[in-house]
Amino acid sequence: xxxxxxxxPETGHRSVSLTVADxxxxxxxxxxxxxxxxxxVAIATGLFFLIVLFASILSQGIPAxxxxxxxxxxxLSAAQRDEAESTLFKTKAYSNLFIAQxxxxxEDQGISVDFDEAAIERxxxxxxxxxxxxxxxxxxxxxxxxxxDLAASSRVDGYFKGRVSRDTLQDSRFLQLxxxxxxxxxxxxxxxxxxxNWPFITGADSGVDNPGGAGIGASVIGSFFMMLVVxxxxxxxxxxxxxxxxxxxxxxxxxxxxxxxxxxxAAVPSIVFGILGLAVFIQFMHLPQSAPLVGGLVLTLMTLxxxxxxxxxxxxxxxxxxxxxxLGVGASKMQAVFHHVLPLAAxxxxxxxxxxxxxxxxxxxxxxxxxxxxxxxxxxxxxFLAGFTEPNSAMPAxxxxxAARADVGFYEKAWGGIIILLMFLLTMNIIAIxxxxxxxxxx
Amino acid sequence: xxxxxxxxxxxxxAAVGYVLGRTxxxxxxxxxxxxxxxxxxxxxxxxALKTIVPAFGLMILWLLVQPLYVNSQVSEMISGSAIExxxxxxxxxxEVRRTxxxxxxxxxxxxxxxxxxxxxxxxxxxMTQRLKDAGQVVTSDITQPVLRAAQTYRIMNATGYSxxxxxxxxxxxxxxxVSWFQTRAEYRARNVVEQGVRILLLAxxxxxxxxxxxxxxxxxxNTWEFFKLxxxxxxxxxxxxxxxxxxxxxxSELGIIPLLWGTFYxxxxxxxxxxxxxxxxxxxxxxYASPRVRAVAKxxxxxxxxIPTIVYGLFALLTVGPLLLGLFGDDGLxxxxxxxxxxxxxxxxxxxxxxxVSSLSDDIINAVPQAMRDGxxxxxxxxxxxxxxxxxxxxxxxxxxxxxxxxxRAIGETMxxxxxxxxxARLSLNPFEAMTTVxxxxxxxxxxxxxxxxxxxxxxFALGMTLFTLxxxxxxxxxxxxxxxxxxxx
Numbered sequence: 001x002x003x004x005x006x007x008x009p010e011t012g013h014r015s016v017s018l019t020v021a022d023x024x025x026x027x028x029x030x031x032x033x034x035x036x037x038x039x040x041v042a043i044a045t046g047l048f049f050l051i052v053l054f055a056s057i058l059s060q061g062i063p064a065x066x067x068x069x070x071x072x073x074x075x076l077s078a079a080q081r082d083e084a085e086s087t088l089f090k091t092k093a094y095s096n097l098f099i100a101q102x103x104x105x106x107e108d109q110g111i112s113v114d115f116d117e118a119a120i121e122r123x124x125x126x127x128x129x130x131x132x133x134x135x136x137x138x139x140x141x142x143x144x145x146x147x148x149d150l151a152a153s154s155r156v157d158g159y160f161k162g163r164v165s166r167d168t169l170q171d172s173r174f175l176q177l178x179x180x181x182x183x184x185x186x187x188x189x190x191x192x193x194x195x196x197n198w199p200f201i202t203g204a205d206s207g208v209d210n211p212g213g214a215g216i217g218a219s220v221i222g223s224f225f226m227m228l229v230v231x232x233x234x235x236x237x238x239x240x241x242x243x244x245x246x247x248x249x250x251x252x253x254x255x256x257x258x259x260x261x262x263x264x265x266a267a268v269p270s271i272v273f274g275i276l277g278l279a280v281f282i283q284f285m286h287l288p289q290s291a292p293l294v295g296g297l298v299l300t301l302m303t304l305x306x307x308x309x310x311x312x313x314x315x316x317x318x319x320x321x322x323x324x325x326x327l328g329v330g331a332s333k334m335q336a337v338f339h340h341v342l343p344l345a346a347x348x349x350x351x352x353x354x355x356x357x358x359x360x361x362x363x364x365x366x367x368x369x370x371x372x373x374x375x376x377x378x379x380x381x382x383x384f385l386a387g388f389t390e391p392n393s394a395m396p397a398x399x400x401x402x403a404a405r406a407d408v409g410f411y412e413k414a415w416g417g418i419i420i421l422l423m424f425l426l427t428m429n430i431i432a433i434x435x436x437x438x439x440x441x442x443x
Numbered sequence: 444x445x446x447x448x449x450x451x452x453x454x455x456x457a458a459v460g461y462v463l464g465r466t467x468x469x470x471x472x473x474x475x476x477x478x479x480x481x482x483x484x485x486x487x488x489x490x491a492l493k494t495i496v497p498a499f500g501l502m503i504l505w506l507l508v509q510p511l512y513v514n515s516q517v518s519e520m521i522s523g524s525a526i527e528x529x530x531x532x533x534x535x536x537x538e539v540r541r542t543x544x545x546x547x548x549x550x551x552x553x554x555x556x557x558x559x560x561x562x563x564x565x566x567x568x569x570m571t572q573r574l575k576d577a578g579q580v581v582t583s584d585i586t587q588p589v590l591r592a593a594q595t596y597r598i599m600n601a602t603g604y605s606x607x608x609x610x611x612x613x614x615x616x617x618x619x620x621v622s623w624f625q626t627r628a629e630y631r632a633r634n635v636v637e638q639g640v641r642i643l644l645l646a647x648x649x650x651x652x653x654x655x656x657x658x659x660x661x662x663x664x665n666t667w668e669f670f671k672l673x674x675x676x677x678x679x680x681x682x683x684x685x686x687x688x689x690x691x692x693x694x695s696e697l698g699i700i701p702l703l704w705g706t707f708y709x710x711x712x713x714x715x716x717x718x719x720x721x722x723x724x725x726x727x728x729x730x731y732a733s734p735r736v737r738a739v740a741k742x743x744x745x746x747x748x749x750i751p752t753i754v755y756g757l758f759a760l761l762t763v764g765p766l767l768l769g770l771f772g773d774d775g776l777x778x779x780x781x782x783x784x785x786x787x788x789x790x791x792x793x794x795x796x797x798x799x800v801s802s803l804s805d806d807i808i809n810a811v812p813q814a815m816r817d818g819x820x821x822x823x824x825x826x827x828x829x830x831x832x833x834x835x836x837x838x839x840x841x842x843x844x845x846x847x848x849x850x851x852r853a854i855g856e857t858m859x860x861x862x863x864x865x866x867x868a869r870l871s872l873n874p875f876e877a878m879t880t881v882x883x884x885x886x887x888x889x890x891x892x893x894x895x896x897x898x899x900x901x902x903x904f905a906l907g908m909t910l911f912t913l914x915x916x917x918x919x920x921x922x923x924x925x926x927x928x929x930x931x932x933x
Contacts, residue, residue: 016666031647031827031828032825032828035830036727036825038727038729039723039724039727039728039730042719042720042722042723042728043723043724043727043728043740045720046721046744046797046801047740047799049794049797050743050747052762053750053754053794055760056758056761057758061744061762076611086755116540130854150691186671236647237647237650238647240643240644241644241650242642243644243649244644244647245648248641248644248645249648253577257652258648258649258652261654261655263922264915264918265524265651267848267851267852267914267918268658268911268914268915269854269855269856269857269882269911269914270857271855271882271885271886272658272662272699272905272907272910272911273886274915275658275661275885275903275907276654276657276658276659276661279664279904283661284510285506285507286510286540299656304650308651308908324817332633332637333637334637334640334641341798358749359749361478361751362751362752362753362754363752364543364751364752364753364756364857364858365750365752365858365882367863368857368861369885369886369889370885386448396753399753399757400753400756400858401860402762403756403757403760403860411761414757415757415761418753418754418757421751421753425749
């Protein structure tokens with residue numbers, strides 16, 4: 001070393017001024033710049049992926065909130081009703097009446113287009129039955145004009161949203177090229193139009209062949225009941241466990257065992273919790289399959305480590321002087337913790353719990369194993385208690401179900417469902433951030 | 444739901460007990476609080492605690508034991524005679540339960556009178572017809588023993604629950620009464636209550652152990668069942684994955700090697716995406732970025748970690764897959780046959796793991812003492828030279844730990860591979876081919892299947908066991924490295 005440094009003045013002799021960078025310095029400066037650029041590129045790539053992800057969610061999901069409706073003024077007199085009821089094919093009679101009025105309305109506007117009953121059925125489904133049920137339920141409306149808002153079939157919906165075009169359309173029993181002429185005519189007449197898709201937000205899932213009628217409402221309810229279970233179990237258990245570990249646990253093997261278990265459980269793949277739920281809750285305890293109760297129990301076990309870890313952090317953040325002061329004025333250890341430490345740690349605990357809940361809300365894999373997919377969640381639960389035990393879907397499971405179906409129309413629903421799911425997560429995280437900002441204390 | 448009512452009744456007894464205990468304590472001190480050993484509320488809490496804890500303990504125990512007892516009793520009834528060839532006891536029991544459940548529903552709906560449902564001489568054919576009329580899902584023909592077993596099952600369960608309700612309420616009342624009589628001014632209520640609360644806290648903490656035990660037991664037990672039906676060597680060393688659901692066993696080949704290969708290949712692609720990006724992002728954020736850039740970029744990157752995996756799965760299936768197919772498919776380079784492939788799943792999983800790698804590495808790089816950097820600068824090194832030759836070597840063990848944790852995440856990830864990687868199990872080197880993973884096969888073997896008797900369903904537990912062991916090993920190793928490194932500079 002000494003020899004080397006002795007020689008260096010001679011080998012490293014500079015022939016030019018220090019202010020002018022020589023080749024070696026330039027190389028090092030360039031290397032520095034390159035290295036810095038790698039970092040910027042890495043962050044930019046990450047953010048680029050984020051943007052692409054959100055762009056594709058929004059661009060493909062927003063159409064789900066639009067639906068195509070055909071709104072037609074329809075009048076049925078009592079005489080017409082009686083006549084229709086006396087025929088053999090009653091619904092056919094109703095749809096013929098409907099078609100007659102529709103053609104008249106088009107003619108009044110000076111638009112001529114040929115269509116038959118089959119075309120109307122491809123566009124709107126079996127309308128005869130709809131009309132008949134309506135008048136059976138509302139006999140008082142006979143003779144008055146009634147505005148029917150009928151949902152257009154998913155192919156027609158696709159035509160409006162650009163998923164189906166004239167060039168790519170192949171005639172099938174779902175839609176034929178000639179039907180698009182009718183659609184264009186109806187559009188010109190202002191009868192067919194786009195409207196906000198309330199049924200998507202409030203409705204339940206539909207069958208595999210009816211993507212247009214599928215809604216996410218029922219699964220939101222399923223998720224809600226699951227979150228109730230998770231909150232009701234994981235918050236008290238998590239807080240109790242954290243208090244024990246942070247404030248009371250003696251230094252011994254058993255405590256170490258608990259600690260090791262918690263940190264390992266936090267890293268166990270979620271699907272393993274699904275296997276646990278299947279084996280213990282369904283195979284062994286025979287709890288009902290697909291029930292939000294079971295889903296909630298599985299997610300509780302999964303969320304517990306998260307909540308315990310964050311609760312312990314916020315208990316740890318309460319300075320020991322608080323405990324000492326409480327003990328000093330004569331409180332017992334238990335009183336010091338429950339009366340003083342816990343209230344001071346509450347905002348942190350709450351924030352951690354909300355974040356844990358948000359994580360549980362988006363979890364899918366364990367729900368697949370306890371049977372929350374593979375059936376059609378057609379309706380809402382009958383009551384509050386039934387909400388826990390009746391088979392239902394959950395938001396992420398519903399999205400998966402849609403993504404796994406063959407009909408392309410469901411993909412749009414899946415993206416739309418993701419927007420709703422992300423909105424819930426965003427709300428929860430914002431609440432957590434606000435809580436943290438508002439109540440965070442620096443000691 | 445009678446259990447809800449039971450819980451409410453016990454809670455009501457506890458509430459009344461609380462008030463009574465408090466009053467009695469005050470009375471025994473003739474209204475002078477100072478004469479009491481503890482605050483009056485502790486006497487109330489003492490009664491409430493001794494009401495609730497034994498009652499709920501008994502209830503939980505009962506709910507766990509009763510199904511076991513009823514099951515064993517009922518399966519004794521049908522053992523031997525009723526089990527047809529090819530069917531197992533489990534299957535018959537499942538049918539018994541289904542029939543009992545159907546009977547319950549039909550009775551609840553008023554379509555079958557309770558006496559008939561209990562009648563041990565009821566006609567089988569008539570009963571089947573009545574169940575079908577009531578809209579209950581029943582297998583085509585219920586045999587005589589199954590119906591009898593189902594009836595016994597129902598009756599035993601119903602009686603069991605009634606006895607349980609009585610026992611639980613009696614326990615609650617007894618607990619309340621005993622503790623109420625204990626209540627005197629000198630009674631050390633606070634100490635007793637605090638001891639009780641402490642035990643409850645310990646019980647809550649032990650749930651973590653219970654969960655692990657539950658996971659291990661459910662995996663080991665079912666894996667054992669599986670290895671009884673299917674040789675373990677074929678499972679661990681078999682190179683073909685071809686389950687058949689048509690025949691009952693025999694024809695399936697359930698080798699785990701192709702699944703492990705798919706898992707590792709996809710994880711490798713994911714790490715190749717996530718590690719460079721995450722690591723460089725962490726280096727830039729911790730060494731170069733101004734506090735303002737850091738305050739914006741770090742949370743933005745971490746959003747990627749907060750997005751549910753189902754979203755990534757859909758992103759892989761519907762956006763990345765078609766995009767890659769356009770580039771490498773038949774229209775482009777011709778390497779890719781379908782949108783679902785190792786590359787699709789790996790790329791998307793890599794995106795998901797970026798914040799995971801970057802956050803952990805960021806913490807670790809920040810933990811390298813400033814003195815080491817200052818020493819390097821003092822010798823004339825540039826910032827990048829310092830990072831490459833001083834900071835990174837010092838942080839290397841921690842970074843390796845972070846990468847291992849990310850790898851364990853990748854191995855256990857489910858939704859992205861279920862939607863993005865395809866379903867075919869194959870051993871291939873082409874990253875543009877569809878492959879499948881351990882997690883994806885667990886899902887496909889278990890979804891919507893209530894029968895755990897066939898090797899095709901049980902294999903999922905063996906796969907789960909493999910997955911659990913793998914990720915656990917990786918986690919323990921990674922945490923060991925990270926912890927060892929942290930101690931070095933603290």
